[in-house]
Amino acid sequence: MAGASRVAVVGGSIGGLTAGLLLHDLGLDVEIFERSGEALRSRGAGIVVLPMTEKYLVQQAADDRVSLQLTWWKYVDGDGRVLAADADKFRFSAWSAVYRALLTKFPHDRYHLNAEMVGFDQDSQSVTARFADGTSVTADLLVCADGLASTARSILLPDVEPAYAGYVAWRGTIHEANLSAAAIAQLADSMLYQVLDLGHVLVYAIPGADGSTEPGARRQNFVWYHNYAPGRGFEEVMTDREGVRRSLSVPPGLVRADLWAEMSRLTAQLAPAIREVVLETPEPFVQAVFDLESPRMAFGRVCMIGDAAFSARPHVAAGTAKAAADAWALRDALDAAGDLAAALAVWERSQLRLGRSVVARSRAMGRRSQVEGTMVPGDPAWKFGLMEAGN
Numbered sequence: 001m002a003g004a005s006r007v008a009v010v011g012g013s014i015g016g017l018t019a020g021l022l023l024h025d026l027g028l029d030v031e032i033f034e035r036s037g038e039a040l041r042s043r044g045a046g047i048v049v050l051p052m053t054e055k056y057l058v059q060q061a062a063d064d065r066v067s068l069q070l071t072w073w074k075y076v077d078g079d080g081r082v083l084a085a086d087a088d089k090f091r092f093s094a095w096s097a098v099y100r101a102l103l104t105k106f107p108h109d110r111y112h113l114n115a116e117m118v119g120f121d122q123d124s125q126s127v128t129a130r131f132a133d134g135t136s137v138t139a140d141l142l143v144c145a146d147g148l149a150s151t152a153r154s155i156l157l158p159d160v161e162p163a164y165a166g167y168v169a170w171r172g173t174i175h176e177a178n179l180s181a182a183a184i185a186q187l188a189d190s191m192l193y194q195v196l197d198l199g200h201v202l203v204y205a206i207p208g209a210d211g212s213t214e215p216g217a218r219r220q221n222f223v224w225y226h227n228y229a230p231g232r233g234f235e236e237v238m239t240d241r242e243g244v245r246r247s248l249s250v251p252p253g254l255v256r257a258d259l260w261a262e263m264s265r266l267t268a269q270l271a272p273a274i275r276e277v278v279l280e281t282p283e284p285f286v287q288a289v290f291d292l293e294s295p296r297m298a299f300g301r302v303c304m305i306g307d308a309a310f311s312a313r314p315h316v317a318a319g320t321a322k323a324a325a326d327a328w329a330l331r332d333a334l335d336a337a338g339d340l341a342a343a344l345a346v347w348e349r350s351q352l353r354l355g356r357s358v359v360a361r362s363r364a365m366g367r368r369s370q371v372e373g374t375m376v377p378g379d380p381a382w383k384f385g386l387m388e389a390g391n
């Protein structure tokens with residue numbers, strides 16, 4: 001198979017698992033190495049699920065889906081009046097539900113937790129990944145799916161670093177049992193979007209923790225983009241209530257109470273249903289927004305996929321889809337005739353193109369919303385999508 005029979009995947013999130021599953025299904029000898037000490041079950045919140053994110057699950061069996069569909073994308077104003085509505089039919093889920101569904105399909109004894117890669121060496125015959133506990137593994141191909149703060153990238157491209165976009169997303173989820181009937185009715189089959197002064201907020205349903213998709217048994221998820229100037233403002237919001245400076249996100253239960261109180265005061269401008277979701281959410285958290293673009297993705301026997309190589313702003317909702325797309329394209333390239341170098345060269349060309357385009361589109365959206373204030377409710381170009389708006 002294009003000169004690779006043993007594959008080590010570093011990073012066992014949605015990108016790493018999709019790559020691991022696809023290459024395992026090709027008959028390759030695949031192992032996944034994840035830094036975290038426990039399965040990443042409780043991580044993250046809601047995600048928009050583009051077709052590529054759950055392509056592996058749907059292809060296995062249509063009822064393996066772990067997402068729900070909402071018919072309407074509605075823009076509302078501060079009084080809750082609908083300004084524009086499109087029947088878009090996007091799908092939504094919880095990050096942990098997609099992760100869990102993929103994880104159960106991968107051979108248990110080949111998914112290693114507590115395995116932090118700290119470096120690697122390669123030559124013309126093989127590549128050896130080294131781990132923090134002193135162990136190592138040798139393979140023909142090393143797939144690095146180790147996310148935005150990638151160890152692999154810091155070794156391969158030390159000058160390429162995530163660039164703070166100037167704003168963060170305040171986020172959280174709440175069970176619908178804790179919301180009023182009026183709010184649930186407004187959110188029943190709709191994602192609500194509100195354009196604010198240099199900001200915006202969206203709320204959408206995701207399955208309940210038990211997978212329920214019926215209104216009343218689901219959760220509602222909010223994402224509220226808010227500007228914090230680089231420097232003091234950003235430092236403050238990324239410092240948790242115990243004084244620890246976080247690099248990418250401040251987890252639930254650890255955001256500073258005074259900063260959340262400040263956001264709570266700003267909810268006066270939100271539509272009633274959105275305001276209720278935000279204010280009733282028990283444990284809001286913060287994810288900072290970054291741009292990341294790598295000039296290369298393949299380096300001999302090592303490649304980088306997903307957020308390790310490119311990270312687009314969340315407005316396109318394509319992060320997991322991009323990671324999965326990198327994995328599918330890698331599988332196709334390795335499956336085609338040729339040696340490893342040729343396969344990776346073909347793969348890198350197409351995935352660099354995709355990465356650049358999705359980052360550029362999401363950056364332009366972020367600029368309009370957070371800097372220029374030119375985001376218009378109902379704009380057909382403002383849609384989630386991997387390849388283009390809406391796709």
Ligand SMILES: Cc1cc2nc3c(=O)[nH]c(=O)nc-3n(C[C@H](O)[C@H](O)[C@H](O)COP(=O)(O)OP(=O)(O)OC[C@H]3O[C@@H](n4cnc5c(N)ncnc54)[C@H](O)[C@@H]3O)c2cc1C
Nearest residue numbers: 011013015035047048117146147151169306307314319320
């Ligand atoms: C506010 C916000 C909203 C978002 N909304 C959406 C959305 O709606 N839809 C969507 O598709 N995406 C969304 N995303 C993006 C999405 O979360 C990421 O793009 C996606 O998780 C990337 O997947 P990945 O597998 O490449 O990396 P990650 O999910 O970051 O996983 C990397 C993994 O590698 C592990 N790791 C790191 N270093 C090492 C190491 N040295 N050794 C071993 N393991 C290591 C980590 O523990 C982690 O498990 C959003 C992001 C943000 C910030």
